[in-house]
Amino acid sequence: MKKKVIIAVGIIAALVVGFFIISNLLGGSKETKSADVAAKEDYGIEYFEVPDIEQVYINGVVQPDQMEAFAKDTKMTSTPEIKVKNGDIVEPETELFTYEDKEVTKEIENQNNNLSKQYTKKDNIYGKWNRAIDNFNKTKEEERTTTKAALDEQYQTEVDAADEEIIFINQTIADLSTKQFISTKAKFKGRVSIPEVKDENAPILRLTSEGLYVAGKVNEKDLMKIAVDQKATLSVVSNGTTVTGKISYIDDNPPEAQTNQNQSGGESGSAASMSSYNVKLSLDNLNGIKNGYHMQATINLGENKPIEIPTSAIKEQEGKKYVLVNDFGSVIRRDIQVGEAVGDKTIVQSGLESADRIIISSKKEVKEGDLVEANTEETGEPVPAG
Template sequence: MKKRTMIIVGVIAVVCIGIFVLPSLLGGNKKAGSEKKTVSEDLGIEYFDVPDIEQVYINGVIQPEQAEAFAKDSKMTSTPEIKVKNGDVVEPETELFTYEDKEVTKEIEAQNNTLSKLATKKQNIYNKWNRAIDNFNKAKEEERNTTGAAINEQHQAEIDGVDEEILFSNETIADLTTKQFISTKAKFKGRVSIPEVKDENAPVLRLTSDGLYVAGKVNEKDLMKIAVDQKANLSVVSSGTTVTGKISYIDDNPPEAKADQGENTSGEGTMSTYNVKLALDSLGGIKNGYHMQATINIGDNKPIEVPKKAIHEQDGKKYVLVNDFGSVIRRDVQVGEEKEGSMVINSGLESADRIIVSSKKDVKEGDLIEEDNQGSGEAAPAAKE
């Protein structure tokens, strides 16, 4: 009897342990708190859906309209004398730097040595001439084998010959002097940049124009969809700064020919790319070397009007919150004309963006929210390329 009782008590103990311990082992006692949590409650979010239009994306880099790096010349055997300062904005024909061509300097020195020798030679002729005249005057008339006029003519001819050599050397020196110091001048208006490190490969200085543009590439699939003067919305990849602009140039030829004999002609594989330039309407927050992404809307370029209450501002930048497939993200935008209850968005939005206009509770960047497609009666927008 006692044995039976002990078995029953043991079974009951095992069941109790299972009731309390198993949920913990199966994760039923998880700790709350994570960096991002999905909000499953009804937030009553009101959306504005950006029209789903075809777009072409162009990635590029900011470059100056004109730039020149002045490399060290092979004749530059001396340290250049820089005539400008780092950061100076110079006009065309401004002297940037000069340097001495020491080979030319050697030729000038050689010509100067020649001049010294010619001067000595000329003086010796005069001395010889004077002695000849003295000897002529001292000699008796019957002992003279020549005339004074003949003596003068002979020595004057020698002086004239030396003078010709002197004239030639002086002309040579004058010509060489113009080549002795080589002056380099600016070909366009630009800003001077002088490298801090003076190594062998560093240029003497660089000159870049203040005007900037975006140098990008477009693939052959999108080439025929775009045109010069087409408007573009551009954003800085690193900061999100947005500006407007337009296509200013499209190259008709790819940078490098890829038409090899074994190339795949079925339409698959690598496509050719073509150089594209985009002009910017504003350079605020833009610097040389920044990476940019341009968005070209194909077809209807009707401006997008977003409800004014959907636009927020922080640190002087305007932005909207977008439900990006359940994740709340921020898009910096450039606004244009203000209308009754709405504002025109010039740049910053993407096709089919779901902009959060309002909600019952605050929604912030980084929140994860459940997709609610029933509110709009539409399916979730397709993924953007």
């Protein structure tokens, strides 16, 4: 009897333990499922997809139309005197800085000393002349050895000689004065930049034109696809600022250094057989653009049909219009420039890329940085371009 009781108690205990284990397993599965659902937000997004068109991308750097750095003249022993201030906008022919030629200055001082001596000499001649006349007048006529006319002629000749020497010295000083200070003037309108640190390698100053362009490169595969005056959309890599522009120059020849490197086998793989060519792009406006910015230009090929998107997809912040785009599951912002509205659509002039999936609306608020479904929208298939 005692043995049966022990067996019964063991069975009951096993059933209780089993019940708790099964309950925990079921409960844990529900919690995991709830976490998965929470991680995957149901935004219910409706999309507009930008037509997939062939594009050429050109990476480049913003540069001034003209720039000149003025290095110190090692032949000069003097320090240049800067005539402008940092940040000044100067016109062509504005004096930027001058050097004083110390040797010329020393020679001018010598000539001025000679000039003083000649004036003293001339004064002495007049003094002697006056004394000679006084003596002539005091001498009895029968004792005079010369005439007054002869006396005047003698001293006048000496004065004339002194005057000639004075004229010559003055002309010499005038000629030297044109060489005493060597002036450097601006060749174009631009902004002055004076380095704060004055080391031996620093220029005296730099002059940079206010006009900017983008200096980029295109590989030989895309070279024949582009042309001068072709329109482009350019975006600043660091902050996404977007402006319009066009191709202003295409170099027909690759850089010489690159050609030499390829010929000598300096590169390996496919890059060795692919040349790149210099391209310049002009900018329609310079708002938010600075010298040195890295930019990417997008050139649309084929039919240049304007992109129309639903006006409801366009947002605005601090005067900038933008749209939110599903970029492989991550919501990003694209700043855009818009044109006229046509019904419930608005023409986008720049800022969009081929095959961009623009978020038109959503059941739940979507913001930049959110993670959403990458390939298909939560509420169905992607909406095709209208």
